[in-house]
Amino acid sequence: MKKYKKITKNQLTLSIINCCVFVLVYFVFFYELNILCKYGRVGKIxxxxxxxxxxxIVWLIMLVTRLVKRPKNTLAEEEEKGEEYSRIKNKFTLIAVILAICVTGFYGTKIYHSGTKYNGKLAWYLEELKNKRLANFQHDNIYKDGIEGIIQDVNEKVHMPKKLYMVNNFTMKFDSNGKILSLDTFLYGKNDKGQLQTYLISYDRNKSDKIIIYLNGYAKPDYNKDKLLEPFFTxxxxxxLKKTVSNWSEKAYSINYHGRKSFSSNVIYLDSKGKIIENSDMNYKMVGYTLSVFVPEKLNEYQPVRYSLIEGANKEIVEPYNEENSHEETNSSEKxxxxxxxxxxxxxVAAAAGSRSYALEKTTDRVNWTTINQxxxxxxxxxxxxxxxxxxxxxxxGLSFSGGSRGELYRTNDGGISYKKVDFTSIKKDASFDLPTMPYKKGGKLYVLIGKGSDGDKTKELYQSTDEGVTWKYIKDVP
Structure with missing residues (x-):
């Protein structure tokens, strides 16, 4: 009897250790899985x-083996079993199950959160799985294949409507032989059912030989004919193009299709047949679908050349120009x-996966714009x-991330030539306030409101600066 109790006690000890180790490993597994889904740190995790x-797997095999090979005890042996040990074992087993359920619920919720609203790496992975497409880039010479070649290759993977509009511009970089090095554009249009479809298209020869297409992106479709893609083909x-860049003798060149836009300098106006239209009367502004050709990062050394398509359907947009009838432009998040x-x-200047990179431009006459910060x-x-x-x-x-749920503020004191990020981390009262608005001046002091972004309520924190935005201090919450 003593021998049997000793065996039972040893089995109980092993069972308790087994439960503790299992719960510990189970916790580590979900903890690391949560980190992986949130931040995507692949290596060690x-x-x-x-x-x-x-x-x-080993634990499961051992459990099944024990259950299969366990001998059937006689009634007498069952009576000899230590009931107290059995109760203790059952309690530990129950505690282990409860802890496992708690770990699953706690980290399961976090993992689910990481998979929604771009809150973690998992969300980006699921987004790419759903909306990312890769197209073989066969027509990759701009001299031989033109823009139609790019559209043809994209259509091999996704069927785009014939009538397409740009959200911003169409930018492309190519070498002296016409080989396309990179391109970025964000297009939209209506499919056969009249539904909005968007296409964020990018390519970087240094990273991949595929064209990357993201579907179902966010766009504000106004179907403005000024942003039609079709005139770009013409x-x-x-x-x-080839003759233009041959005058510069550089390794790489860029083109930027703006849609319908006006420039007052370095513009060559073309009709639908490619003939140059003279514009000797400077009292007139000619507005057409415009293509800029330039040497990237050498705008001060080489003046961009612009070609503007005026004839045909665009002839009616030639209009008298003076300050009185020029259209006033209002301020916005980008101007x-x-x-x-x-x-x-x-x-x-570039776009990918719903995010964009920008250059800062300045004008002193509301017509001509010059890049002052790349x-x-x-x-x-x-x-x-x-x-x-x-x-x-x-x-x-201001720059927002993750669908507008958070953002950063950047400050310049040299007219936009350089910017530094404003750090609110050390002075924040609440870390959930992470989307700053534009600062404003009142009574010789600067103020800025920081909100919770798209994933929070409308409450904001007010901060004040007495040194032109170098340092800030918390003032109060604003409903």
Missing amino acids: TNILFGCLVFF LMKKAP FYLSKKVGYRLEV DPFNGDIGIASGITFLDSKLGFL
């Missing part, structure tokens, strides 16, 4: 997860006018959430 899975056929003529705007956000990408200048030197930019 995947090794830990693999080790946990091996443990679960422009590329009629504009002497700000400091005075009647001086303005700043953020121009999209990368004002210092490598960060997202969606511009605001731009403002309080004087000719001091200004701020």
Whole structure:
């Protein structure tokens, strides 16, 4: 009897240790899985997860083996069993089950959260799985294949409508032989059922030989004919692109199709047959579908050349120009006018996966724009959430991420030539307030409201600066 009780006690001890180890490994597995889904740190985490899975498999095999090989006890042996040990074992087993359920519920909720609203790496993975397409890039020479070649390759993977509009611009980089090095554009149109379809298209030869297409992106479709893509095809056929870039003797060149737009300098006006239209009367502004050709990062060294398609369907848009009948432009999240003529705007230079990179441009006559900062956000990408200048030197930019759920504020004190990120981390009262608005000046001091973004309520925190935005301090909550 004593021997049997000793055996039973040893079995109980092993069972308790088994339960504790199982719960510990189960916790580690879900903890690391949550980190993986949230941040996507693959290396070390995947090794830990693999080790946990091996443990679960071995544990399951041992459990099944014990159940199969366990001898059937006689009634007398059953009576001899230590009832107290059995109760203790059952309690520990129940505790282990409850802990496992709690771990599953707690981290399961976190993992689910990481898979929604771009709250984690899992959400981006699911988004790509659903909307990302890869197309073989066969027609990759801009001289030989034109824009039609790109559209043809994309249509091999996704069927796009014939009538397409741009959200912003169509940018492309190519070498002296016409080989396309990169391209970015965001297109939309109506499918056969009249439903909106969007296509975020990008290509980078240094990263992949495939064209990347993201479907079902966010766009504000106004179907403005100024942003039609089709005139781009005609422009590329009629504009002497190869001859233009041959004058620069560089390794890479860029083109930017703006849609219908006006420029007052370095513009060559073309009719539908490719003939040059003279515009000697400077009292007139000619507006057409415009293509800019330039050397990237050498805008100060080489003046961009622009080709504008005027004839045909666009002939009626030639109009008298003077300040009285020019259309006043209002400030927005991507454009700000400091005075009647001086303005700043953020121009999209690349787009991918719902995020964009920008260049900062300036105008002193509301017509001609010059790039003054190729990368004002210092490598960060997202969606511009605001731009403002309080004087000719001091200004701020906003960049939002994760669908507008959070963002950053950037400050310049040299008129936009350089920007630095404003750090609110150390002074925040509540970390959930993470989407700053544009600062404003009142009584010689600067103020900024920081909200919770698209994933929070409308409450904001008010901060104040007495040194032109270098440092800030919390003032109060604003409903």
